[in-house]
Amino acid sequence: MRHHIETLPTVAFLLALGGCVAAPSGEAPASSFEGAETEAAAQAVPPATEPRDPSRTWVVLLGTGTPGAEPDRFGPATAVVAGGTAYLIDAGPGVVRRAAAGAIVSGLPALRPQNLRMAFFTHLHSDHTIGYPDLILSPWVLGRSVPLQVFGPPGLDAMTTALLDAYREDIRVRVEGPEQLRRDLLAVETREIEPGLIYEDPVMRVEAFAVPHGTWNQAFGFKLTTADRTIVISGDTGPFDGLVDIASGADVLIHEAYGAEGLRLRDPGVQRYHGTFHTSAIKVGEIAAEAGVGMVILTHQLHLAGETPDEMVDQVRLSFDGEVVYGRDLDIF
Numbered sequence: 548m549r550h551h552i553e554t555l556p557t558v559a560f561l562l563a564l565g566g567c568v569a570a571p572s573g574e575a576p577a578s579s580f581e582g583a584e585t586e587a588a589a590q591a592v593p594p595a596t597e598p599r600d601p602s603r604t605w606v607v608l609l610g611t612g613t614p615g616a617e618p619d620r621f622g623p624a625t626a627v628v629a630g631g632t633a634y635l636i637d638a639g640p641g642v643v644r645r646a647a648a649g650a651i652v653s654g655l656p657a658l659r660p661q662n663l664r665m666a667f668f669t670h671l672h673s674d675h676t677i678g679y680p681d682l683i684l685s686p687w688v689l690g691r692s693v694p695l696q697v698f699g700p701p702g703l704d705a706m707t708t709a710l711l712d713a714y715r716e717d718i719r720v721r722v723e724g725p726e727q728l729r730r731d732l733l734a735v736e737t738r739e740i741e742p743g744l745i746y747e748d749p750v751m752r753v754e755a756f757a758v759p760h761g762t763w764n765q766a767f768g769f770k771l772t773t774a775d776r777t778i779v780i781s782g783d784t785g786p787f788d789g790l791v792d793i794a795s796g797a798d799v800l801i802h803e804a805y806g807a808e809g810l811r812l813r814d815p816g817v818q819r820y821h822g823t824f825h826t827s828a829i830k831v832g833e834i835a836a837e838a839g840v841g842m843v844i845l846t847h848q849l850h851l852a853g854e855t856p857d858e859m860v861d862q863v864r865l866s867f868d869g870e871v872v873y874g875r876d877l878d879i880f
């Protein structure tokens with residue numbers, strides 16, 4: 548579905564997309580708002596490390612948080628960067644600023660805000676989508692010159708239309724006022740997905756699989772395959788043994804987790820919620836071991852009884868003897 552702002556505020560013009568969407572090439576031009584890499588910004592993020600080889604596939608954790616408003620963990624968002632494109636998985640609070648920080652830390656230009664043009668939503672929980680209007684609008688203001696392509700569960704089209712409608716006055720002012728932004732460059736192409744191959748271009752292949760996330764009717768994880776890496780992202784999920792086959796032999800498993808010991812100390816309601824919506828670190832280790840993945844990165848960590856990061860990593864290691872990392876914002880793998 549193509550959401551084109553020219554037709555707002557009446558109703559978004561809807562154009563069904565056929566076939567897989569080819570990735571447009573070229574980077575967006577700089578805008579007058581550019582300036583993320585200022586001294587002030589540099590102080591707010593870890594210092595730049597050595598620039599990463601752009602010919603390889605990189606994972607950059609943009610936000611490892613949960614609905615909990617922890618100051619040092621932004622909302623759920625992971626970038627897989629390959630072939631000069633950042634493929635974003637989810638867009639939690641602060642996603643565009645976190646991408647700007649990621650560009651500085653990694654040296655990968657694909658993460659600059661004006662270059663963000665691909666996103667995949669695991670599900671529509673607010674902690675994973677509050678950054679969606681940010682992703683639609685901020686890169687446009689900063690000079691993005693191609694449509695934003697977005698994939699996600701049913702409900703994505705309606706959410707997109709509603710967001711563009713909600714910001715129609717902001718858009719009008721930026722287009723008709725002194726900024727003179729181009730309305731035609733604010734285009735969002737959405738596709739509501741089902742399990743299976745959902746996207747392919749010359750460097751990236753993305754497959755979606757359904758996961759059990761409590762009472763959500765539609766929640767997904769993603770398997771991203773490039774020439775040099777296979778990366779499986781669980782999304783938010785309850786214990787899901789099907790992941791053993793899906794992640795079999797993957798180089799990287801990025802999995803959500805809660806501290807297993809803590810859940811036992813909580814009341815039955817909390818146990819019921821987390822037991823069906825999320826996965827314990829112990830279970831993550833069992834899945835990783837059976838799947839034989841290369842490494843495990845924990846994200847969306849829930850500390851139900853104040854478990855330390857080391858304790859959660861140790862719970863994974865009860866079954867899995869490969870590399871286990873407690874993911875933190877702006878980690879690069």
Ligand SMILES: [Zn+2]
Nearest residue numbers: 613672674783
């Ligand atoms: Zn979540």
Ligand SMILES: [Zn+2]
Nearest residue numbers: 670672760783
């Ligand atoms: Zn969720």
